Amino acid sequence: MGDNALYTIDNNVPPNPIEDLLRMDRMPHIWCPGCGIGSTVNCFVRGLQASGLDLDKVAIVSGIGCTGRVAGYIKLDSFHTTHGRAIPFATGLKLANPELKVVVYSGDGDLVAIGGNHFIHAARRNVDLTVILVNNMIYGMTGGQVAPTTPISATASTMPHGNYEPAFNLPFLAESSGAVYVARWTTFHVRHIIKSVKEALLKRGFSFIEIIASCPTLYSRRNKLGDGLDQMIYFRDQSEIKNGADTKSVAIDFQGKITVGKFIDIERPVYHEAMYEHFKKKYGEQYVPSDEIKEFTNAQNGD
């Protein structure tokens, strides 16, 4: 390194403990300083490690947007799909090979605006997916436009006079659509996220974790909320852990109280297993499931 180098690399720094699960050859990542997405990735990877799942059999699917880039940084079979369509891609992947644990990792705009239809239908069917939604309440990558999660009165580039559209209450949306596991945390709650990720990955069916994250560049700055650290202080001070809370009661107002916790953890028939059991019951030996469904349907293994 020359004398004019802006920084030096200290080779004695120990490696990041989650390096094995990151595509280090793609670093540095694109996220802004103070962005919450990186923290969610760290928590996700630690939760994945804690789950004990065979990493060769875990696939991650993202849509488009800042959080949509997560699939590109995680060293698993990873798919960066089209805007809003991570869930149907993941549905095809899962049904074709149920041996795979399929994670959908994307943002609020991607999963509940353009992809909202797929979100509710995958939850209704109870497709065996773990959906991690990073909610920064704004379209970050395209420059801070209003999202279906932007709180009323917040300002966005396409709501320059303040937002007057009501926002989705995502845990309520997920529960009423049929999700079997619903949790919400903020990026302040790192240990809780890790635990939830582990639980969601080991849960059979449509599991959903909403992580509230800061977007200092396009949400906080425009709304004069300080930088990433200031939002973290807000998350700390205004979050209230209420496990089992009624999801109807957990909507978020602009800089208001954030109810976090594990809200839902129930059992419902999982899509591919329900399909298997239905045909088996109806047609007995005549039914020929795909090899993968036959081999990896838990319902059948319990016979």
Next chain:
Amino acid sequence: MQDESGLLTGAHFIDGDHACSEGAIAAGCRFVAGYPITPSTEVVERIAERFPFIGGVFIQMEDELASSIAIQGAVWAGKKAMTVTSGPGFSLMMEHIGYAAMTETPCVFVNVQRAGPSTGLPTMPAQGDMMQARWGSHGDYGIIALCPNSPQECFDFTIKAFNLAEQFRVPVMLMMDECVGHMIERVVIPPPNEIQVFKRRYYHGPKNKLLLFQPEKDLVPPMVKAGDGYKIHVTGLTHDEKGYPSMTVGAQAKLVTRLVDKLRVNADKIVDYREDGVETADIVVVTYGITSRTAIPAIEQARKEGINIGHMRLVTAWPFPEKRIRELSSKVKAFVVPELNLGQMVYEVERHAGGRAKVEKVSHAGGTVHNPKEIYSVIQRLMKG
């Protein structure tokens, strides 16, 4: 009788939609996602009926956007997969045709064409989506499109569509139309040993040496599927051989040029057409799909009148048989191109005829087929002129 592979070997009296389903089964397709739309629904209805007994997974998705990407998830998990639709649904699928082209995901899109634009004539035929099939998604890319003209060909060409998709790793469109889809004819399903199925090419090398989008000599890279431990990355962003996003002018030029070139370079292996009496012809009627059948009475009438007339029927609309049109254009006086649209493939004929021969279209806005007299009168006019 159904054999182990799910094939209903023997002679059947079925429509083109049903024959398409059987073709998919014969080709080894075991994942279908669809959304109901006339006049294509019979294809997925038969698939839904048949799949529980032959190891297939069918899912009716919430819309065409979902169907057209669910099949691609299934392909990356190792399945052969297709979706089926008609005009309005085909319009919704365009983004995912681009995704399949960009990520080189082999899959089949069946479009049983009806008259458009918009909702148009849902139950009536047209051939108005021919240019959309080629150019409908944004950016530069290549696809293959096949045009069956009978239920038998709906069976045969569905198999061909899967084989071409696998061989070149592109989305392949089966461009049926309402007539071909709903016409009932004899369809012979051969025994399995007489059906050629192209097996997916997989990379089996060491994990640390894998370059997911490193092409072989024919410009096509072998595949890897999820779950095999390679930790692949697939993206619709411009990417390098490793599959990693690369936002550079150089990476764009290299990737997109190859995506187009892999069909250009291999065009001779793909282009397919049928000819009847073109070698000595003064006039060649160029047709595809159902129009190839309505043109026959006109051609027969012209021959009776002593006109030297040939018939060239496109099996592949895309890639277009440009070389053959160029050859013929210096031998014949004119091409006549009847289509159930107001002029689409005719411009491709005109482009490659390059002014060496006259090109006349016989347009029809769709809703029914041509009256052969309309085609004949154009032939007659050309001979007089």
